[in-house]
Amino acid sequence: MLFASPTNNRDTEQKHEDFQREAIPHMDILYNYALRLTGNTEDANDLLQETFLKAYRFWDKFEQGTNCRAWLFRIMRNSYINRYRKAVKTPEHVDYNEIKEFYNTIREQSTDANDLSERLYGQLLDDQVTTAITDLPEEFRTVVILCDIEGFTYEEAAEFVDCPIGTIRSRLHRGRKLLRDKLFKYAHERGYEVND
Amino acid sequence: MNECQKTQQYITDAVDNRLSEVDRNFFEEHIEKCPSCRNDFELDALTKDFVKTKITRHTTPDSVAMRIKQEIEKQVASEQRTTSIFTRYPLARAAMIAMVVFGAAFIIYLLNSPDLQNTVQAANMMDQSIENYDLFLAGTIQPQQFGQSVDELREYFRERVDFPVVLKPVKECEWVGGVLSDYNGLSLAHLVYKMPTGIVYVYQANWKEVRKGNKISLSNGAITSLSQTGWYVNGSHDKYSVVMWLYNNETVCTAVSSMEKSELKEMFSTETQKY
């Protein structure tokens, strides 16, 4: 017979089983990524659901034995780029000399790295840190999330994003600088508010 | 490249502890004597550590995880259900009953759908389309999705095949059904138009794959005619009319019906629409 598949119950059961075993366990890491991408729980929930439904639909395209988490991650990233990407914000200009000067001062006054970190960013609210990450352009944000928050190696991140390791390195470099500028700016603004 | 420039290039790897011993020695020696590079490095490292401690990791809320699992189970169920035309679509029901009156042995086959199997050799699309047409008439293959117009099938086909599915609205069509299938790893789309005079079946596949001929093939005559004119109307199948055409150089469509060939061709000749 020439016709098959959509109505074959055994195949469907097997597929469902494989999917439960291989894909579902990665839900939490994807949920966190969705949160960082979209910046709010409602869109994150939608994006997560869309990702898993697409993954199920395209399950036969997943090569068994390869990195399922990376595959799911790419589906999520593409879905996000297609649906949610906002207009790219131009990073606000922060004078790096100002940061350096400030850093030099607190470095002299600080007793250790913790103290230094506290003086540098201690004024920041958690929300501001989240916003600073969400506001990074997507390509930098994704790499910062993968490497600095999730703790993946450059090699793993390169597989997730599907690009060379050198690209991961340069995006991480740039991403950290953008993040540093933004955090510094927020901390400073807030520092003035608190001290006034 | 001077020492500072070289050091700057090492900063990201240094923050992540990825430098080789030689490079690390160089790097550490340099920042020892150059406060500017040292500060750049320390700021990056501090930023990385700070962000990591500040970002709370969440677990997926139970309600969200539950909903996703339910949605997937729904998908599973819909794949398993050999959709009964009777419960799914009342209009189709009326049409089916009408067809029984016309003598088609629909219902018997509908009630006991046989288990479907795969074959592995490359099949001729023309032969396959005629065989499928019989299977549709017999109710062995059933559409998964029904609509009063092709627009209602758009969502069903969306992103599920690697070629544009041609959804041509047809005048006087009573209802239309669609189903996807997989043949040796090739995705295929099938449409059934219920016309006042009978069923018109349209079988669609990826033209590139058909031309390769590994899984689904076509006669050389058909390929040449399609490539040159976009159409192929074959005279040798006297049981039914078969008309093939090409859409956008991406999709090859084969329509089968008991109506006249010229009539069948006319039905699909005007501007087509894709999903």
Ligand SMILES: [Zn+2]
């Ligand atoms: Zn230097």
